[in-house]
Amino acid sequence: MNSTGSHLSGVWAQVTGLKVVRGQGCRVYDEHDNAYLDFTAGIAAASTGHCHPKVVQAIAEQATRFVHAQVNVYQHDLLEPVAARLAELTPPSIDTFFFSNSSDEILEAAIKAAKHATRRSSIVTFDGAFHGRTLLTMAMSSSRSIDRDGYGPFPSGVYVAPFPDPHASDQEAEISRALRGLDRLFLTQVAATDVAAIVIEAVIGERGYIPTPAAFIAGIAERCREHGILFVADETQSGFGRTGRMFAIDAHDVEPDIMCMAKGIASGFPFAALGLRRTVDDEWRTGSHGGSSNGTPIGCAAALATIEVLTEPGFLQNVQSRGEQLLDALLDLQQLDDALLHVRGRGLMVATEFDSAERAQAIVEHCLHESNVILMTAGTRKRTIRWMPPLVVSSDEINEAIAAFASAIRATG
Numbered sequence: 001m002n003s004t005g006s007h008l009s010g011v012w013a014q015v016t017g018l019k020v021v022r023g024q025g026c027r028v029y030d031e032h033d034n035a036y037l038d039f040t041a042g043i044a045a046a047s048t049g050h051c052h053p054k055v056v057q058a059i060a061e062q063a064t065r066f067v068h069a070q071v072n073v074y075q076h077d078l079l080e081p082v083a084a085r086l087a088e089l090t091p092p093s094i095d096t097f098f099f100s101n102s103s104d105e106i107l108e109a110a111i112k113a114a115k116h117a118t119r120r121s122s123i124v125t126f127d128g129a130f131h132g133r134t135l136l137t138m139a140m141s142s143s144r145s146i147d148r149d150g151y152g153p154f155p156s157g158v159y160v161a162p163f164p165d166p167h168a169s170d171q172e173a174e175i176s177r178a179l180r181g182l183d184r185l186f187l188t189q190v191a192a193t194d195v196a197a198i199v200i201e202a203v204i205g206e207r208g209y210i211p212t213p214a215a216f217i218a219g220i221a222e223r224c225r226e227h228g229i230l231f232v233a234d235e236t237q238s239g240f241g242r243t244g245r246m247f248a249i250d251a252h253d254v255e256p257d258i259m260c261m262a263k264g265i266a267s268g269f270p271f272a273a274l275g276l277r278r279t280v281d282d283e284w285r286t287g288s289h290g291g292s293s294n295g296t297p298i299g300c301a302a303a304l305a306t307i308e309v310l311t312e313p314g315f316l317q318n319v320q321s322r323g324e325q326l327l328d329a330l331l332d333l334q335q336l337d338d339a340l341l342h343v344r345g346r347g348l349m350v351a352t353e354f355d356s357a358e359r360a361q362a363i364v365e366h367c368l369h370e371s372n373v374i375l376m377t378a379g380t381r382k383r384t385i386r387w388m389p390p391l392v393v394s395s396d397e398i399n400e401a402i403a404a405f406a407s408a409i410r411a412t413g
Ligand SMILES: Cc1ncc(COP(=O)(O)O)c(C=O)c1O
Pocket: 043, 102, 103, 104, 105, 107, 130, 131, 132, 133, 201, 205, 206, 234, 235, 236, 237, 238, 262, 263
């Protein structure tokens, strides 16, 4: 027990300090029934909002049929339907699926599959990326050193390539510079023929919601083709409608070999999927990977219900419209405050970058304490406030959050 009488580990950082007892739509409620507008959606996980009725019903019904059905022992009846639905939604190159419970697990699985499929041992990721908190996924992450501090050494064979500076004035030159950096990495640190996979986010999440430039993605895909390297899209944060498309990679003319999906896939219920090109899965040796809780029946039910909601007519259009509403309002506010350096985003994955972490934090706290609006920061320097409301957010709720933000900007300026 700690000095405040809690038996909980102190390792979890706290964004709000709130103790919540229930959630509905875009709001969470504390033990005194105070409502808070949740613009974090559980870090982009509660895609359909808190306790969407269809998701709740699917979970409840499934719980009466099967809580656990171990996939190696027997295959329950929702595994194929989830895989079939994902095959319809993912790019054509992806048509085979493996299920697990968390992003970390699915990233680890992606690397294991890539190593078997290529018989190669090395991985390339990008400066500022975040892929998780297991030892391997930490080795693949470079968004903040606090996530790594004191945990090394990490697994070897992971190489970090440059990512284009989004603020460089000449973007074309900057993208070429970063791609040359990757080519140089192949010349100086790891032979391209030893690289199993290049892992990339189409919108870099934890570094501060930075859309990856199209020309950069195209350059990576070209190098993957040239050297027989697998292109792995980490859609953990950017997938399932978050950017206004089903997947952020859909905005690009590339065919990933592997896709990592989690968070929003099951409205925050622990569930994750690995999408594979059939030829990659063919080389993933049967029996060499798995887990007691792979593809749980309740996770599958939550995923199917979530996908049903996300594919309702007009759903993604609403994400795009609310995203535009949010971006426009934030761009207007930027005129009022020189400290608000950058406003950017895709769909409901939007960032406001300030000139200091202190200012960003002061605004987050003002929104929470004065307006009951929950926001949080991201980014290497923690000076970016990220906007990731549930995808069911209404126009009025966007206005409410903007009003809170505007008043926080005035109060902290
Ligand atoms: C792109 C990406 N990959 C992996 C992860 C790890 O996810 P989790 O913390 O849910 O394991 C995250 C988390 O934010 C992420 O944004």
